[in-house]
Amino acid sequence: MERASWEEAMELIARRFNTAIADKGPDSVAYCGSGQLFTEESYTANKLFKAGIGTNNVDGNPRLCMASAAVGYTIVFVVDEPMSCYEDTDHADCFIITGSNMADCHPIVWERVRDRKRTNPDTFIIVVDPRKTNTAKRADLHLQIRPGTDVSLYNSMIYEFFRRGMIDDEMVEEYLRFQQGSDRISLDQFRENLENYKPERAAATCGVSPEQIREAAFRFGSSPATMSFWTMGLNQQTQGTASNRLMMAMHLLTGQIGRPGATPFSLTGQPNAGGGIRDTGALAHALPTGRVVANPEHRREVEELWNVPEGTISPNPGYHTMALFQAMYEGDVECALIMSTNPIHSLPNILPYREAMERTFVVVADAFHPTETTKYADVVLPAAMWVEKSGVFSQPERRYHYVPKLTDPPGEARSDFDILINLADRLGHSELFPNRTQEDIWNEWRKISGQSYYNFEGITYERLKSQPGILWPCPDEDHPGTCRRFVPGSDPMERNEDARLDFYARPDGRAIIYLHEQDPPYEPTDDQYPLTLTTGRVLEHWHTETITRGIKDLQGVRTDFLEVHPADAQAAGLSEGDEVRVISRRGEADFVTRITGDIREGLVFATFHSAKHLVNKITSDAVDPFSRQPDYKRCAVTIEKV
Ligand SMILES: Nc1nc2c(c(=O)[nH]1)N[C@H]1C(S)=C(S)[C@@H](COP(=O)(O)OP(=O)(O)OC[C@H]3O[C@@H](n4cnc5c(=O)[nH]c(N)nc54)[C@H](O)[C@@H]3O)O[C@H]1N2
Ligand SMILES: Nc1nc2c(c(=O)[nH]1)N[C@H]1C(S)=C(S)[C@@H](COP(=O)(O)OP(=O)(O)OC[C@H]3O[C@@H](n4cnc5c(=O)[nH]c(N)nc54)[C@H](O)[C@@H]3O)O[C@H]1N2
Numbered sequence: 001m002e003r004a005s006w007e008e009a010m011e012l013i014a015r016r017f018n019t020a021i022a023d024k025g026p027d028s029v030a031y032c033g034s035g036q037l038f039t040e041e042s043y044t045a046n047k048l049f050k051a052g053i054g055t056n057n058v059d060g061n062p063r064l065c066m067a068s069a070a071v072g073y074t075i076v077f078v079v080d081e082p083m084s085c086y087e088d089t090d091h092a093d094c095f096i097i098t099g100s101n102m103a104d105c106h107p108i109v110w111e112r113v114r115d116r117k118r119t120n121p122d123t124f125i126i127v128v129d130p131r132k133t134n135t136a137k138r139a140d141l142h143l144q145i146r147p148g149t150d151v152s153l154y155n156s157m158i159y160e161f162f163r164r165g166m167i168d169d170e171m172v173e174e175y176l177r178f179q180q181g182s183d184r185i186s187l188d189q190f191r192e193n194l195e196n197y198k199p200e201r202a203a204a205t206c207g208v209s210p211e212q213i214r215e216a217a218f219r220f221g222s223s224p225a226t227m228s229f230w231t232m233g234l235n236q237q238t239q240g241t242a243s244n245r246l247m248m249a250m251h252l253l254t255g256q257i258g259r260p261g262a263t264p265f266s267l268t269g270q271p272n273a274g275g276g277i278r279d280t281g282a283l284a285h286a287l288p289t290g291r292v293v294a295n296p297e298h299r300r301e302v303e304e305l306w307n308v309p310e311g312t313i314s315p316n317p318g319y320h321t322m323a324l325f326q327a328m329y330e331g332d333v334e335c336a337l338i339m340s341t342n343p344i345h346s347l348p349n350i351l352p353y354r355e356a357m358e359r360t361f362v363v364v365a366d367a368f369h370p371t372e373t374t375k376y377a378d379v380v381l382p383a384a385m386w387v388e389k390s391g392v393f394s395q396p397e398r399r400y401h402y403v404p405k406l407t408d409p410p411g412e413a414r415s416d417f418d419i420l421i422n423l424a425d426r427l428g429h430s431e432l433f434p435n436r437t438q439e440d441i442w443n444e445w446r447k448i449s450g451q452s453y454y455n456f457e458g459i460t461y462e463r464l465k466s467q468p469g470i471l472w473p474c475p476d477e478d479h480p481g482t483c484r485r486f487v488p489g490s491d492p493m494e495r496n497e498d499a500r501l502d503f504y505a506r507p508d509g510r511a512i513i514y515l516h517e518q519d520p521p522y523e524p525t526d527d528q529y530p531l532t533l534t535t536g537r538v539l540e541h542w543h544t545e546t547i548t549r550g551i552k553d554l555q556g557v558r559t560d561f562l563e564v565h566p567a568d569a570q571a572a573g574l575s576e577g578d579e580v581r582v583i584s585r586r587g588e589a590d591f592v593t594r595i596t597g598d599i600r601e602g603l604v605f606a607t608f609h610s611a612k613h614l615v616n617k618i619t620s621d622a623v624d625p626f627s628r629q630p631d632y633k634r635c636a637v638t639i640e641k642v
C-alpha cells in the first residue's frame, strides 16, 4: 500500500471505471454494498449505478443475510418487510423463535420477550435450533432439529393444525389462496400433501420426537396470540425461501396474524438491510419500493421518478453477490467498488474469491485496514463510521430513525456518501444529484416512496430528529406512523375498511400459501465427510471482528472454538482444548475444541468471526434457488486432531 491523496485516488478510480465502461460496457463494473450504510448512502449508490452508469450490478452483503426473507415476504404479500412491530412482543402469549439466537444476536428484543414472560409467566417460548443456544436454554420447549429440516417441521405443524381443527376458516375462505410454484392448487390438494408430514414421519426427518412437534403445534395454534421470530437459521439455507413462506403460512392459516401479539416477524440482521437495501431496491434484480428491473413498467416508472430518459435502466438483472465474485473470477467484471463489507472474510467458500479479487480492479471503502478484503484491494479508501457521520437507519419493524453524528472522523476519513457523490461527479453523472446534501437525498427518496405502498412521505428529517423513529407507511406529516400493516383502521394504505385484513398489494387481496416439499441435504454426509458443520455468531463480536477485535474488554472472548458433541469428540480422539482441523471438499481451517452436549451429535459449530480461523474456507456457496442466499448453516466436513 502506498499513501495517496484523495484527489489522486479518486482520479485513478474514475479513470479505471470510465475506461472499463467505454471498452467493455456498463456491465463490466459493479457495486458491492452493505446493510450497514445509511439509507441515503445506499440509495445514492443504487441510483448512480442503475440510472447513471446503466448497470444493475448492485448487490452486497444483504444477499448473504436477508434475501430469503425479502423474497418470502414479497411473494406472499407483494410488499416486503414484516407487517408488525416490536410492541407486539408485549401482547404475545406464545413465541416461536426459530433459526435465531436472539439472546446473543438481538439481545434487546430478546429482553423484551423475557420481560413479557416475567410479567406474564404463562407465556410459552418455543425455540427451534440444532444447538442449545443461550436462547434455547430459556425456552419452555426446545426442538433441537437436524439442520435444514425446517420445511418438514412446519409442514408437520400445519398438518396438526388441520387435524386439531385449528385452521381459521374465514382466513382460508376470504384472505388466502394456495399455490404450488406458479400453479393454483386447491385447499384439498394442499392438505393431501401434508399426509406425508405426519408428526411420526417428520420427527424422523427432523430428529425430534413426534410429541414435541404436536406440542409445538398445539401451543402455536391455541394461544390467544402467537408471535414468531426468525433470522439466519432459516434464511441461510438452500430452502431458505420455502422456510420463510411456511412460517408466514402457519400464521395465516391459524389466523395468528394482524392482532396485537399475533404475527410473523423476520428479524433483520444488519442495522439497515431493510431500509437501505430492501426498500431502496439496492439489489441486482430490484428497483425502489418493491419494483423489479425485469418489469418494463417498473423500469419506466423509476426512470420517470429519477428523471432520466426512457431506456436508461438496463432490463437485465445484475450479478447477485455470489455471481458477482464468480464474474470477477471469470474476468467479466473489471472494476468493483466494495463499501462497508468485508466479503473476502464473509463470503462462503472464500478461497476462489481471493483469486477473483486479484483479477479485478477493486476499490474498498472501509473504516479499518488491513482486513481480509483490503489486503486484495487496488485502492483502499478510509471511510467514516456511523458515529462519525449522520443518516437514517431502518429497524426490522419498519422504523426509520435518524442517527446523529457524534464525533469527527479521524484523519482524512470521509463518509461513504461523500465518496459516492464525488465518484458520481467524476463519472459524469452530477445531474443525477442536483441537490446533494443527505437531507436532499432523503427528501427525494421519501417523495418517491409516496408513489408506492411503502409511502413514508410524512417522515421528514425534522420529525426524525425530534422523535425516536417513525414506522412506515406514514403518508403525511401529521400521520403518527403504522404499527400494524394490512390491518384496516391501523394501516393508512387500506382499501377496504370493513375487512378483517387487507392484503392490498394483491389485486385479489389474498396472501399466498405455498406448498413446499422437504429437499434432501444438498451436500449429504458420507464416510469421508461424516459430520455437518454449522456457523454463526457470539454476543460479544460483530461479523468479521474489524469493529470489535480492538476492544480491550472483549479480548478474552474466544472466537476460535469448535463446538463438538462428546460422542463425536470421543470418536475423533479429541479432548477439551485440543487443536482440531475441520476439512470440507473446499478447504480446511483449524480451531480449538469445546466439547459440549449443547450441540446435536453429528454437528459441529464454529463462528465466522475470526480471520485467523477462517471458517469460510470450508463453507459452501450453494444458494437458495429463489433468493440466491448461500447456505452457511450446513455442509459436510470431517475433523481430525492436529
Ligand atoms: N452479537 C452479534 N449480534 C448480531 C450480529 C453479530 O455479528 N454479532 N450480526 C447481525 C446480523 S447481520 C445477523 S444476520 C443476525 C444473525 O442472527 P442469528 O440468525 O440469530 O445468528 P446465527 O448465529 O447466524 O444463527 C442463528 C441460529 O440458527 C441456528 N440454525 C442453524 N441451522 C438451522 C436450521 O437448519 N434450522 C433452524 N431452525 N435453525 C438453525 C444456529 O444454530 C444458530 O443458533 O445477527 C445480528 N446481530
Ligand atoms: N460462515 C458464515 N459466514 C457468514 C454468515 C454466517 O452466519 N456464517 N453470515 C452472513 C451475514 S448474515 C452477513 S450480514 C455477512 C456480514 O459480512 P460483512 O459485511 O463482510 O462483515 P462486517 O464485519 O460487518 O463487514 C463490514 C465492513 O465494513 C467496515 N465498516 C464499518 N462501518 C463502515 C462504514 O460506515 N463505512 C464503510 N465503508 N465501512 C465500514 C467494517 O470495518 C468491516 O470491514 O456475513 C455473512 N457471512
Ligand SMILES: [Mo]
Residues within 6 Å of the ligand: 064, 065, 066, 269, 270
Ligand atoms: Mo446478516
